[in-house]
Amino acid sequence: MHLEKTAGFVHPVDAWDRCVPLQISIGSVPLSLFIREEALLGPAVRRYREFAYTSEDGFPIVLKKSETRTGTNVEFSYLLDDAKIVLGSQGAEFQGVRHEYALDSLLRILLTMVLLPQRGFLLHGATVVRDGRAYIFFGRSGAGKSTVASLSPKGSVLTDEISLIRYSNGCWQAHGTPFWGEFRAAGQNRLVPVAGLYLLKQASEERVEILSIKQSLRALLPCVLFFTSEKRAHETLLRTLLKLIKEIPCHRLHFRRNAEFWKVIAA
Amino acid sequence: MSGQIIRNPKLAWREVDGEMVIISPEDSQVHELNETASLFWKHAEGKTMDELVERISAEYEVARETARADLEELLAALGEKQLMFVAPEEKG
Numbered sequence: 001m002h003l004e005k006t007a008g009f010v011h012p013v014d015a016w017d018r019c020v021p022l023q024i025s026i027g028s029v030p031l032s033l034f035i036r037e038e039a040l041l042g043p044a045v046r047r048y049r050e051f052a053y054t055s056e057d058g059f060p061i062v063l064k065k066s067e068t069r070t071g072t073n074v075e076f077s078y079l080l081d082d083a084k085i086v087l088g089s090q091g092a093e094f095q096g097v098r099h100e101y102a103l104d105s106l107l108r109i110l111l112t113m114v115l116l117p118q119r120g121f122l123l124h125g126a127t128v129v130r131d132g133r134a135y136i137f138f139g140r141s142g143a144g145k146s147t148v149a150s151l152s153p154k155g156s157v158l159t160d161e162i163s164l165i166r167y168s169n170g171c172w173q174a175h176g177t178p179f180w181g182e183f184r185a186a187g188q189n190r191l192v193p194v195a196g197l198y199l200l201k202q203a204s205e206e207r208v209e210i211l212s213i214k215q216s217l218r219a220l221l222p223c224v225l226f227f228t229s230e231k232r233a234h235e236t237l238l239r240t241l242l243k244l245i246k247e248i249p250c251h252r253l254h255f256r257r258n259a260e261f262w263k264v265i266a267a
Numbered sequence: 268m269s270g271q272i273i274r275n276p277k278l279a280w281r282e283v284d285g286e287m288v289i290i291s292p293e294d295s296q297v298h299e300l301n302e303t304a305s306l307f308w309k310h311a312e313g314k315t316m317d318e319l320v321e322r323i324s325a326e327y328e329v330a331r332e333t334a335r336a337d338l339e340e341l342l343a344a345l346g347e348k349q350l351m352f353v354a355p356e357e358k359g
Contacts, residue, residue, distance in 0.1 A: 218288075229292045231277055235281075
């Protein structure tokens with residue numbers, strides 16, 4: 001799927017939908033959110049304030065109250081509870097979004113699709129910056145992402161829940177995201193070169209174990225946010241992950257719930 | 268068994284260190300093949316079982332019956348996971 005940042009939408013936009021868009025950028029993906037509902041716009045402005053972006057070429061996303069007619073150029077759609085994302089090459093519709101949490105979830109789904117052809121993806125992981133480089137601690141729910149974030153200095157955490165990794169300017173970069181878990185925060189819209197990937201495993205000692213390419217792939221795949229069942233999208237994801245783990249070391253981090261783990265990472 | 272052996276066309280796959288990692292996009296299931304199954308995955312596509320038996324028995328100097336039994340067992344295992352199967356013959 002190749003998404004272009006051109007004017008136009010999945011469907012022709014009704015005059016009613018035209019309003020001043022909320023312009024944001026997540027993972028260097030500019031987005032224009034057309035939200036007419038005040039009850040939703042206010043929370044969205046607050047939620048994404050650190051990701052505000054001044055640009056007129058954002059990928060257009062129109063929020064509709066309910067399902068509308070289906071366009072002919074729909075490339076992907078996904079139903080999440082009562083809300084639905086309908087994505088085309090030139091824009092997206094979010095239908096039935098009733099609160100900011102649904103908006104947040106649909107944005108994550110959208111980004112998985114938009115980032116894919118740009119060698120980017122979202123990962124269940126906490127990103128912590130240390131000495132100007134990003135350390136990504138990933139794992140499924142309960143693995144210890146929030147614990148790692150809570151043990152890290154204030155301001156060093158780019159996210160405690162969903163990491164955004166993308167290849168740009170010749171290297172792998174971790175981007176700050178507005179997607180947080182336990183430690184809800186506005187986030188920081190910055191990007192930092194990735195130093196390493198760490199699969200979290202709670203243990204009785206601190207130890208780092210380097211993973212082979214295959215082990216790394218096996219560790220990462222279940223933690224990648226991915227919503228499409230399209231074969232080509234999965235092939236692209238596999239290609240991206242293999243490039244990443246050939247260039248960035250991936251480890252299993254055995255750790256107790258304290259900050260001692262940095263000693264074995266730095267070693 | 269004279270039909271062509273084919274990979275499930277719905278699957279995404281990559282070779283990692285000589286072994287296949289296969290994803291089933293419909294259920295996000297990940298399959299990893301060992302070295303032998305990976306070789307089968309690479310070389311059996313589009314061949315008939317008879318052709319494979321012929322090739323394996325000549326290349327590895329094993330009896331045809333032995334080669335056939337091993338290959339059929341491998342195909343059955345891959346078929347059980349819906350990774351590879353014998354294509355249904357077209358009705359003419």
